[in-house]
Amino acid sequence: MKANPSANPILDLAQRALTENWSGDRLEREMQTLARSGMEGRLFQGALETAKRLPPDQPGGGRLIAMVGRLCAALQRGAADAEAAGIILLQVANLLMDRYDAESFTLAVVLLTEARSCFAPNSPGFGGTLINEANARLRLAELGVAPTEHLAQAVELYGQARGCFAPNSPGFGGTLVNEAIARGRLAELGVAPTEHLAQAVELYGQARSCFAPNSPDFGLTLMNEANARWRLAELGVAPTENLAQAVELYGQARGCFAPNSPDFGLTLMNEAIARQSLAELGVAPTEHLAQAVGLHGQARGCFAPNSSDWALCQRNHAHALSGLARFEPEPGRAMAHLRSAQGLLRDGLRVLESVRAQMPRERERIDFLETVAVQYAAMVEVCLDLAETEPNVEQAEAYRWEAWHWVHHGKSRTLLELLSRDPSRLVETDRPLREELEARARELDEAERALRLLKKNLGDEDSARRALSDPEVEARLRGLTQALEGAHIAHGAARQRLLERMESSGPLAAGPPPPPQETLAQLAALAGTEGRALLVEFFMLDREEAVAFLVPTWRRQAPRPVRFPLPQRRVAELAGSTLTAADKLIRTTRAARRGEPSSEPTAKDERLARDSFRALPDALGELLGPAFAQIGDGKEEPTELIFAPHYLLNLLPLHAATWQGRPLIERWPVSYLPSGALAAVIARRERALAGQALVVGNPTADLEGAEREAREVAAQLNRAGFEGEPFLRGQATANRLSQYGPDAAVVHAAAYSILVALDFLRSGIEMADRRFTALDTTFTQLRRALLVYLSSCDSAQMVVGRTDELMALVRAFLLAGSPSVVASLWALDDAAGCDFATHFYKHWLADGLPLARAFQQAALAVRRDRPNPFHWAPLALFGAWQTRLEEGSHES
Secondary structure, three states: OOOOOOOOHHHHHHHHHHHHOOOHHHHHHHHHHHHHOOOOHHHHHHHHHHHHOOOOOOOOHHHHHHHHHHHHHHHHHHOOOHHHHHHHHHHHHHHHHOOOOHHHHHHHHHHHHHHHOOOOOOOHHHHHHHHHHHHHHHHHHHOOOOHHHHHHHHHHHHHHHHHHOOOOOHHHHHHHHHHHHHHHHHHHOOOOHHHHHHHHHHHHHHHHOOOOOOOHHHHHHHHHHHHHHHHHHHOOOOHHHHHHHHHHHHHHHHOOOOOOOHHHHHHHHHHHHHHHHHHHOOOOHHHHHHHHHHHHHHHHOOOOOOOHHHHHHHHHHHHHHHHHHHOOOOHHHHHHHHHHHHHHHHHHHHHHHHHHHOOOOHHHHHHHHHHOHHHHHHHHHHHHHHHHHOOOHHHHHHHHHHHHHHHHHOOOHHHHHHHHOOOOOOOHHHHHHHHHHHHHHHHHHHHHHHHHHHHHHHOOHHHHHHHOOOHHHHHHHHHHHHHHHHHHHHHHHHHHHHHHHHHOOOOOOOOOOOOHHHHHHHHHHHHOOOOOEEEEEEEEOOOOEEEEEEEEOOOOOOOEEEEEEOOHHHHHHHHHHHHHHHHHHHHHHHHHHOOOOOOHHHHHHHHHHHHHHHHHHHHHHHHHHHHHOOOOOOOOOOOEEEEEOOHHHHHOOHHHOEEOOEEHHHHOOEEEOOOHHHHHHHOOOOOOOOOEEEEEEOOOOOOHHHHHHHHHHHHHHHHOOOEOOOEEHHHOOHHHHHHHHHHEEEEEEEEOEEOOOOOHHHOEEEOOOOEEEHHHHOOOOOOOOOEEEEEEOOOOOOEOOOOOOOEOHHHHHHHHOOOEEEEEOOOOOHHHHHHHHHHHHHHHHHOOOOHHHHHHHHHHHHHHHOOOHHHHOOEEEEEOOOOOOOOOOOOO
């Protein structure tokens, strides 16, 4: 979009600023110059209209809109009309918020903060800026951008806004409701949940008097208060009383909406679910569940058939029916309820699968599946209930097959689809897009480092506050913050252009996962005929319960499900404490190697962290013991285990769990698959056991153990016939990985790696020139790879969700083409990592053991010398586990 400079100098200036990536100071100077030129009002109105016409996905469009708005406001200030400037800033902020992306919401917050100074304190205009800024912060929190901080500020802003409206007016009531919503979301994040929910209940109660009785606003307030009471009950705060009041409030809210409208349906559905919760507490369970079934039946007619809301209603109706079946004394009626529930869920899931199939982008499909993950959990649970209730043996077995199949529908689904198609590749004419992204990524990394260094030099919070009283220091911080914001925006725009080009190169297949019998056959093919590999596939159900499907690959029989209690909060606490302890240990270990003194608190932290790791295997054994107790079951024991974890279990080293006095890795070789269904794809990756090796080590020149590891591993690979010298320090570049990776049979990286939780594609391995990112792996087709070995911190750590898409470097290298990946779940000590790697390659290359057995022997060897699990448990083997090198199978 090119503006005529003579016709619209404001828009022209904004576009120049965007194209040339001006600093904030440069933009401000130009704005002042333009404001002094006495431009007419029609010009900035024209600029606003142009900004409105920008497509929502226009790269950099949010910045352009924000610049136009600031220029327009500057002109009005120049004309001594501050309130008009504030109104413009409000209008532009609303334009930005319509775009619904983090960049635009961030810019809206900046504009709204400026707008406040344009209005008299406590005036309606002032209140409007406070509310809009709070709304923008709510949206940023929804997108995962510093959610706790933005929600806390939103609460404060809504509180201030109240003083700008007449008490008991609709505007006053709206601020009360919004503040209550923000407090509820803080509670969801675990920030003083009881206190925030109790305050939310009080705020909703006050807000009721601000709306006309039986109006839609009154009804929504009643519903929100009922939701808050329901969540208080879930936290154990007077559960029976709060749920009973929630039921009453939902009943009142119905009268505020038109019969058969979606809002009317939502009140019916929520009341039904609250009644189900009362039933679970043992309060008149049969009566409440029967009423819930009737309410869900009514609610379904309020939603458009085959819509997502209709599908959700199907799921909730099915949940009520399956609950009623548990209290039904007559087996035939219980089976009838369960079969009805299964039919409802099938219909709902058919709709959801159809909706998802229309989504062209990977990210959209992952996010959608995350929102409906509970539907799959409900279907798995109903199938298991049917299998336990069904007297016919063959039919019960069919239900078990079906339960396992639905696990694969809701778990690692997008990863399976991506692995099943030809990878998206850019052609030579697209190279400028990639080069631009690399340049923007370097700018972003440099901006982050500069800001991090300044904050580190400012010291603790009190020291920083004193330092920032110096105008020069404050100006330096402001400049670095603006530079970082600009780098984020420029990087995001370049990234979006590249992703759009890749996604346009081919559609994402949307087929279902393979039938479970076919999955078992592919697992058997991966396992080979020499041993008895047992797949243990975990799935966390909707309640505080999990199921482990035990699938022996040497027998063609239905999986054996083992249901057991598994509190998600306990798993989350264990994963969090493990990662925190690893971070403390790696910092103290590296400080000791550098000869830095250790303070007493640091030494104490180190002791506590080591104790935490010592306790980890027993804690895992206690949590997962019911599943382990069924392995073998006194009959035919397996010779190796393949774990397919789920959700939070992906963050923990299951192979380190203690069972019958020993860690599992001591009893069996253990490997991991994200999902049993992926076996079908991985089994097709048959590669010649020959070729080159690509070894990189110590790119940052501060990991002596990593450098020693790279040299020793390269020597072992060369002796086994894999050609290639190690690239060390300055030679270990991202370009080397891109250049030599496609022809390497083994890729080994001993380096730092980093997980960027909010932008997974920026995660990667820190090389001498730049970070080799997860996005880079999409351009590096590993067409000969047998193994990628990532001897680097957190390389297996991931952003987990209920859909198990495993946003980690493991996923990136599986997608790039490697059938097997070794990676680390937490911060890896480079000395222990070196020992592990040399033992592993000895057993794999020299002794000819399969990958899983070589991995087991390496773990046990390190454990003998370093018994703390911090050293021997972080690494895990993902993917094909039976690859072995036998004499004569590789070239010399």
